[in-house]
Amino acid sequence: MGDNGSLRTLLIGIDAACLPVLKPQFKQNRLPHLQRLLSGASGSLESQIPPWTASAWPSLYTGTNPGKHGVFDFLSFDGYEWNVVNGTHVRRRTLWEYLDRCGYRSVVVNVPVTHPPRPFDGALIPGYTAPEAPKCHPPEILSDVEEAIGGYQLYGDVESAKDCIRMRGDAFRYLAERFEPDFGFVQFQWTDTICHKKPGDWAALERIYGAVDEQIGELLDACEPQNVFVVSDHGIGPYEGRSFLVNEYLREHGFVQTTNGGTGMPSWAGVRDAQLKHGTEATQFDSSFIERLTASTAKMGLTSQRIESILSVIGLDDLVLRHVPMRAISTATEQVDFPRSMAYMRSRTELGVRINLEGREPDGIVPESEYESVRSALIECLEQAETPAGKPVFESVVRRGQYFKGPEANRAVDILTIPTDFDQFLSTRLGAGQFDAPEEPWNHKRAGLIAARGAVVDETVPLNNAHLFDVAPSVLATFDVPADVEMDGQTLPIVESAGERKYPLFDPDARRKTHNETIEDRLKDLGYLE
Known part of the structure; x- marks a missing residue:
């Protein structure tokens, strides 16, 4: 030096x-x-x-x-x-x-x-x-x-x-x-x-x-x-782990409700971006017809996530993404329905879950008097999450105050969910099951x-x-x-x-x-x- x-x-x-x-x-x-x-x-x-x-x-x-x-x-x-x-x-x-x-x-x-x-x-x-x-x-x-x-x-x-x-x-x-x-x-x-x-x-x-x-x-x-x-x-x-779909897990345990109406939290970015990477701006198909069709199939439970899963098995997902309009994909995709959900993961890189608190969130439904009891129930529920191999998904599930202390802490998630060995990819997406293929190998x-x-x-x-x-x-x-x-x-x-x-x-x-x-x-x- x-x-x-x-x-x-x-x-x-x-x-x-x-x-x-x-x-x-x-x-x-x-x-x-x-x-x-x-x-x-x-x-x-x-x-x-x-x-x-x-x-x-x-x-x-x-x-x-x-x-x-x-x-x-x-x-x-x-x-x-x-x-x-x-x-x-x-x-x-x-x-x-x-x-x-x-x-x-x-x-x-x-x-x-x-x-x-x-x-x-x-x-x-x-x-x-x-x-x-x-x-x-x-x-x-x-x-x-x-x-x-x-x-x-x-x-x-x-x-x-x-x-x-x-x-x-x-x-x-x-x-x-x-x-x-x-x-x-x-x-x-x-x-x-x-x-x-x-x-x-x-x-x-x-x-x-x-x-x-x-x-x-x-x-x-x-x-x-x-x-x-x-x-x-x-x-x-x-x-080495798989993607854990946190909102799907919370839905199966009654904390998240979903909608196909397009007003909730989008969970279709992955499908949408796959289309964008092909440079698709317009197609030969009638967009309004496709949107009506996908909206109808969504009402029967056939959402774009499930469609994508089926198409990938038979090798047609790439072809369809080249031609289906973005709006059709978003119309058919399940979303977190904020006005009816008690809690949700908003961003996977927050590493946590937010409670839909009355008076804090625009459509909050959890009364402040029940905040701690709901938070405790969520922690207990998330602690029980296991991988397909029977191992804990999270090494710890804790209140935000364990890691965040200071005047800005109230802007953070209500519950922190820390993956075991940081080997489990967390996702906000909804899907046909709690686990999916890892979105990134690193x-x-x-x-x-x-x-x-x-x-x-x-x-x-x-x-x-x-x-x-x-x-x-x-x-x-x-x-x-x-x-x-x-x-x-x-x-x-x-x-x-x-x-x-x-x-x-x-x-x-x-x-x-x-x-x-x-x-x-x-x-x-x-x-x-x-």
Whole structure:
């Protein structure tokens, strides 16, 4: 690590990085820079609940649980309506805002849920959940970066992934040279994305990690940081279990009621998106006739989920999806009927169930006086869920207060449902049974990783039991900046603690809606929305 550079601490975020993914590549000497960094103080980093990008990165860079910072999922709910989360949903100070208060300048590149950015001393280019041409800080900085490095792309596709990774490094180096920051934070998202787009494809995964490792080497050479942290928000790996259809299970136990009328919660996105991937906008069929036909069959219990299941057996599902209009599919599909349901899973990545509470939800039917008794009954019911092999679906089913503590906790699910070993894929869909084929062969695991080296890092101290919440206070300690007493993590023993202090109350801007269908489509493509 450099001794004289202005960059005191560099935080490198690698989405979904974990030791089971890295170790096989280390054995083949594919990632020399990462391997060198992990030869210092390193170990597993326990993620939070839920261990998904949109909620976990704000937990990492605020040092607080979602009950305090307010982001629980990729989506935020207002009644039954939803919106993709953005930076205005983060209700706590970030690492760079704490450092700004203490006179330190920062450069932040590609960190999720930072759009639109709040002002501070330095520069920020947002990451995941931002639009492709995001608002940056300062406002003109993106055009400067694009001119300096020959363009900048936030997302891209598999073919352009390595270019996107290079752009992260180029952008950070340009901004570091221009702003001379004390703190730097650059995040690489494609290490997660490739596992969703090409699950189990080790050749593709190795190409992505190789590109990231190359950029890390160039960052270290160009910026000479005095201290370096490498962190991930969660791990990833194969899922051996099946998809558990939570709403179907709740329907069979009397908590969920369904409708085919098109006013409930859609559960037909998977069928719809399969059609969209074929590029079908119009067909040779009479749409109104098809819709009347599917609506009629739905009344007899033959919904599009069941139709799809039957067609797949005889090999005609692909043909039909090419020609059946989207509206016909939605007409024939069963949906959660909110006005008649006591509870439901609204988003699978929330990892939980919401109670349809009277006075809180627009069509709530559970009286407040019965809230706890209904919640207890739901917990008991969900605890009894078993896989076809007779094993528990959930390792724990608990009230939200066990994981979410703070003024935002009442925005979370009422009950958290944590899959056993994170080996069971949860789904909001309705279907012919409680279990279905796994929707993705790879998905998130709770064990990520952390590594640190540098001038103030004691690399001889073991990194055991490190938690996602510990990253923020530990990074602040490298600047001798006290952690906030409101943080849920502790300074890791590899750096000397700067203590704690009570900071002035943080007053965030009002929440804003995202209003961007492209972002929603991207989340659907990666399996985060059903």
